[in-house]
Amino acid sequence: MIGAEGASSSKKARISENPVSKNRPYFALVVDDDPMIRRIHSMILKSVGFKVEVAENGKEAVDLFRTGAKFHIVFIDMEMPVMDGIEATKAMRAMKVESKIVGVTSRNSETEREVFMQAGLDLCYTKPLTMAKIVPLLEELQKN
Amino acid sequence: MVGTSLQQELNNFVRSLREQGILDHNFDTLSRIQNDQSPLFVTEVINLFTRDAENAITQARDSLQEPSVDYDKLIAAVHQLRGASSSIGGCRVALACRELRSAIDDKDKERCNEILQRIVEEYQTLHVNLAHILNLGRQILALQRGQHQA
Numbered sequence: 001m002i003g004a005e006g007a008s009s010s011k012k013a014r015i016s017e018n019p020v021s022k023n024r025p026y027f028a029l030v031v032d033d034d035p036m037i038r039r040i041h042s043m044i045l046k047s048v049g050f051k052v053e054v055a056e057n058g059k060e061a062v063d064l065f066r067t068g069a070k071f072h073i074v075f076i077d078m079e080m081p082v083m084d085g086i087e088a089t090k091a092m093r094a095m096k097v098e099s100k101i102v103g104v105t106s107r108n109s110e111t112e113r114e115v116f117m118q119a120g121l122d123l124c125y126t127k128p129l130t131m132a133k134i135v136p137l138l139e140e141l142q143k144n
Numbered sequence: 145m146v147g148t149s150l151q152q153e154l155n156n157f158v159r160s161l162r163e164q165g166i167l168d169h170n171f172d173t174l175s176r177i178q179n180d181q182s183p184l185f186v187t188e189v190i191n192l193f194t195r196d197a198e199n200a201i202t203q204a205r206d207s208l209q210e211p212s213v214d215y216d217k218l219i220a221a222v223h224q225l226r227g228a229s230s231s232i233g234g235c236r237v238a239l240a241c242r243e244l245r246s247a248i249d250d251k252d253k254e255r256c257n258e259i260l261q262r263i264v265e266e267y268q269t270l271h272v273n274l275a276h277i278l279n280l281g282r283q284i285l286a287l288q289r290g291q292h293q294a
Contacts, residue, residue, distance in 0.1 A: 034224065034227070034228065035192055036189060036192035036193055036196055036228055036231065036232075037227065037228070037231060039185075039188060039189060039192065040174065040189060040231050040232075043174075043182065043185055044173065044177060046177075047177040047179075079223065105227075106224070106226045106227035106230070107223060127227040127230055127231055128227070128231035131173065
């Protein structure tokens with residue numbers, strides 16, 4: 001059984017106007033062209049209480065926001081086909097997306113990461129996502 | 145009970161892989177977050193990793209065999225492999241990928257080939273051990289299902 005994460009991003013309940021509520025769960029978007037990474041990151045996020053949607057590339061992520069979806073936090077890979085993480089992040093910020101956007105990349109060159117950050121990220125992590133990286137983000141969301 | 149001893153055997157095997165440096169704590173995370181709703185999560189991840197890794201290694205090998213090495217394609221393959229292997233806890237493979245990236249930056253084709261060969265060897269070691277983990281996991285699951293039906 002693959003679980004809900006296996007479905008494509010085209011299906012999806014749209015989140016209502018005010019996702020930031022103490023009585024509602026926190027919503028995360030995982031954007032990565034690698035099904036393995038989407039699966040792992042989704043499960044880790046779900047294990048700490050996030051509701052998770054996935055997108056296979058930057059364009060799918062941007063389209064989700066265009067259709068009115070809202071997420072508390074976006075975890076986005078740098079290199080993806082169709083639209084990469086840098087272009088997608090720029091596009092989301094141009095749309096005034098206020099979600100926290102966290103880059104997740106295997107690249108460890110400072111120059112490459114800086115380019116990604118300059119696109120509008122709040123943070124940039126090296127893969128893999130771990131509990132140690134996610135829990136402080138969740139705590140910050142809860143505090144705000 | 146057989147189920148308990150199989151689980152213990154699996155735990156001991158994973159611990160030994162950790163001690164040998166073949167797996168790191170990221171594999172433990174995957175095991176911990178597997179739950180009743182996704183009882184095959186680790187199996188799925190291992191199978192996806194195998195596919196990713198073999199594709200990436202093939203792509204890297206093809207890039208290096210070209211008369212004029214396509215370093216961009218090679219970089220993409222290495223980073224895919226590094227991300228996948230580090231996510232599953234395959235730290236030795238991930239470390240070798242990091243070294244390969246350094247060789248690519250130096251445009252040192254000979255060193256790239258040497259390191260790629262080492263990556264292949266580390267991957268094969270990891271793959272064999274992950275296959276054993278899968279096998280033990282399948283036996284445990286089969287026993288659990290048998291016990292539920294009984």
